[in-house]
Amino acid sequence: MEKMEILEGSMAVAVAVKACKPGVISAYPISPQTHIVEALAKMVADGELNSQYVLSDSEFSAASIVYGASAAGVRSYTASSSQGLLLMTEVIYNAAGTRLPMVLTGVNRAISAPISIQVDHQDTLSLRDSGLIQFYVESAQEAYDMHIQAFRIAEDPEVLLPVMICMDGWVLTHSYEPVELIPQKAVDAFLPSYRPVHCLDPEHPLTFGSYAEDDVLMELKYMIQGAMEKAKERIGVVASDFQRITGHPDAGLIEAYGTERAEVILVGMGSLVGTMKEAVDAMRSDGIPVGLVKVRCYRPFPAEAILEICRSASAVAVLDRGFSMGSEGPLSLDVKAALCNLERPRIFSFIAGLAGREITTETIQKITAETMEAAKSRRVVRGSQWVDLNRSIL
């Protein structure tokens, strides 16, 4: 029935995308996204994948090509990273505003300057205002599962937004993990052909991209937010459908790990969560009442779910792998916003692992201890703490 294969993370994504039969794929190479798009290219070259594979001249063009294909009513896919995602930004806003579904893989990588090809979340986080739905995956399996769901979420008539699956560059894309593959028949049953709500078609001429005046613009933007809100529910429906058809678990907008009766709750995203889970296991076995919330869906932000889990804790420690310069870690800002009207818990923001700096279980434990201490002493901690900073080179 289900096939278990050891796959490079990038290949798992490529296999997932192939199973979803996109009509148009376009991408521009940037490390560490390259293995995904190379794998897809080989599938096309060997006739295994019947997509129009358009080699673009830039990421801007790649996103535009996918935008155009989606507007023409065809399922489309792209992938990028870091600088490339920034270059795609204008198009992603455009797609969200025009309510066109598209799926992209955001292979997380730091942003210049200084240039680095190592992982952090700055690139995908910087798209958080755009109307793009974002999932952060922890493993190759999750990447595989979420890409398949991404198409359905994007194409849902009540959503109609671009969807990005964020996966940590190198860590997930270039390492091999066991992945349980879903038979094509099941994928087909789960993901029927794309039926656009609106598209460019001479049979029914429509105008896309009008300019709107102030008498209507707020409402149009409000509708995007409305779709985002609705997406929370639709994501759940898609996930339970996915579980029903494929047997793979419905993980929801967040995953709560060991949060029953936790005093301190850690919050994180991406592959980092794997390390955090190990640390939590170790701490709990030492009797430390710590738990973990893995944010799977970052946009729309699962404020209600986080509120539900965290309200009974006394402290929350958010680990950000990116930073909003001049403010705080973006994830912590979202968590603080979700919990701001509660008297407890106290929320502490930590910045760790930028540009690939390793985060160990010791680090997590240290963070947890600090958090517990600060919560007890009712010490006021403003802003984010940059973890393991080497002050001697500052």
Next chain:
Amino acid sequence: MAPTKDEQELFAPGHRACPGCGEAIATRWILKATGANVIIVSPTGCLETFSSPYMFSPWRVPWVHPLFENGAAVASGIEAALRYKGRSDIRVVVIGGDGATFDIGMGGLSGMFERGHPVPYICYDNEAYMNTGVQRCSSTPLFASTTTQPAGRKSWGKDRPKKNMPAIAMAHDIDYVATASASYPKDLHDKVERALTMEGPSYIQVHTPCCTGWGFPPEKTIEIGRLAVNTGLAPLFEMEAGEVTSVHRIAKKVPVKEYLMAQSRFKHLMGSEEGRKEVEKIQRVADRNIERLGLL
């Protein structure tokens, strides 16, 4: 060719172009050549702005305005999608302004040419960023005054020659490159038809006089465009496989001065000895075109 009231202009009235707009004339005739089985892509610009106020669209064909710099790229995606669906009978045509084409969208255009999509890219050239208020573009001709490079006590206006986009297009070895003019709409129409027969990309640059930006009364749009052609400053030609295949011969050559003095964007050149010298430089541009293309 003229429709009855029941037959519809594919570019319907009620759009908000300035009275006398050269682009509007060109667009009507482009759509007569494409017919209804087409998808039009227009990057940001005059045409896009005056044709898409929310809820009032003159486009009786499917039309998309994406962004400013990605007309060609979006068209490529649409074309790929149609090819995927087995509907390559539906043509994709870009109608974009000189700003979007010569400058900000040039990279994407180059990509589309290089990949060989069967998309005619039609650039309506009013020689500045007109939509945002007549700012200078690489398409602006020598010594024209624009708001970001105005004529003044220390300036004659644009100090660089007009970028030769048709040559750039041709350097991509695409199937068909042509220039046209809003003052010769049937010629434009025929060139669009020709472009649609090509298996790969084509580029047509349409000179579209702009009464608002160039400074002349709106009823003279056609006359000004004709003058531009008959001076040699806006030569009309076709090229295939790197060779010129046709030119519009000038019956009677017009000195550039006659063309320049009819527009206020050049008025700073008139009425002084120094100005006259600068006009001679423009005359040389025209003469070079005439000689190179054999227009007389």
Next chain:
Amino acid sequence: MRTSIGAVVEGGTSLNYKTGNWREFRPVFVAGIAPCRESCPAGIDIARFIREVKSQQFDRAWQTIVEENPFPSVCGRVCSHPCEEACNRKEFDEPLAINSLERFVGDHGLKNAMMVAAPKAERRERVAIVGSGPAGLSCAYHLRRLGYGVKVLERSPSAGGILRWGIPEYRLPGTILDGEIERLSRIGIEIEPRVSLGTEFLADGLKDFSAIFLALGAQRELGLGIPGENSPGVVSGLDFLRGVNEGRPAELGKRVVVIGGGNTAIDVARTALRLGSRSTLIYRRTRKEMPAIPSEVEETRKEGVEIQFLASPVGITAQKGQGLRLECLRNRMGKSGPDGRRRPVPIEGSNFSIESDTIVVAIGAVVDPQGLTQFPQWTEAGIAVDEWGSTGLPGIFAGGDFTPGPRTVSHAIGSGKKAALAIDAFINGRDKDHAKSVFLGNRGSLSMEDWIQPSPMVGRSDRVIAYQDLNRLYFEPRPREGMPQIPNGAGRIASFDEVNLGFSGEIAIQEAERCFACGTCSLCENCYTFCPDGSLWREDPHEPFEIDYEFCKGCGICAHECPSRFIEMVREEK
């Protein structure tokens, strides 16, 4: 109104935004007067019929012509075409071959047995027309169309007047004339031939008829006033042509000299050739001053008539048994006379003579009063009338060659038409000057169509379109189409077959395409082509456009680019 997902909207919705209210000036079609029409005594809407030929609507072109002139096939052969002199295209390259196009359309009508419409309503009044020449028949035609009963009284055995007996077969075949006259009978015009009337008819006739139109023509040849002009062998040109027409041509002998420079003189000279004689024509002035139609003069010369200019006859002497000798003097051109034409001045001692068997005098026709001396203003030039043909005697009107004026077929047709309007006014007790509103320009042309049913569609202006008014950039020089003919030579003059063969449809259309359509629409479609707002439309592809004022922004491009000056920009009333 709910907002749409992604701000995606239906195409074509701009039709809800009426850009017409942006206008400060609106374009209006205003028909100016084409100079050809102004100069046409028959008042034909020439630009329109040519446009209809151009768009291959020959039937409609025919209807357009017969709205004003019932004889397109006749006029298309014999008219002196002042329209071509006035044609604006003359200044561009060559004038339009309007006359040939009229003939083409007329012949199309004959070939297809096209009929004019019978009057919509019958009136009880009847009008008598005396004389069935072009003036009489034109008056009859227009009166009949106004609903009157019309009776034409003709002295000769057949109708047509000078068209019948004064113009040779090779210019105007009798069958053509028959065809065009027959059409008049079909709408109820009674034509009674072989009728002799005395002067008492003027009084008695008004008992049976509400009005009388006298169109007796100019029947008498002007005399030379030289010794020997009554010798045998000296004949009048008009008599000679009538004799030929009635099948009893005069015996000419081998040598014929024709004196005169008008159409009659050259008709005689060419007829003489066809009867086997050698023709010489002498005229006292130069070729430039010849009143005959220049193209006809050219044919005369081509066929081999020897023309001697600047020669006047001074005496005729009969040679015993050997014909006549015509003594002449040579002239030189002197100063202009009271009529503006330069006078020939005889050169002393330049006498020469020509031997001839027959001398034909064709220097002009005068009116024979035929006893109608109660018209106090009668002269040799004819009965004096006002511009409408009114003689001053109540109910009595006159026109054509019977009154002073240019002795041309088209003038006669025009005078018959004016008289018809004057008679209509008279019968209804209206002031005839009220018909001035249908005059076009300043040369006497008027529009019957406007009189019967003025069209409100298009604005009218009194402006006669001059060459400077036109936008000529849209025209390419192209020579005028030539009339196909029987090739010149022995074959042509061996018979009375019609020399001019007429345009084919293709040639007619090509020639029609040269027309500038001054003051009207040439179907060039410039307005439609150049409109930025697509605000011109029409139901009928052969008609001018209509303007969609809901959307027209008044940019003025259409007016500026109209080659024919048919569009004016008028300030919008607020």
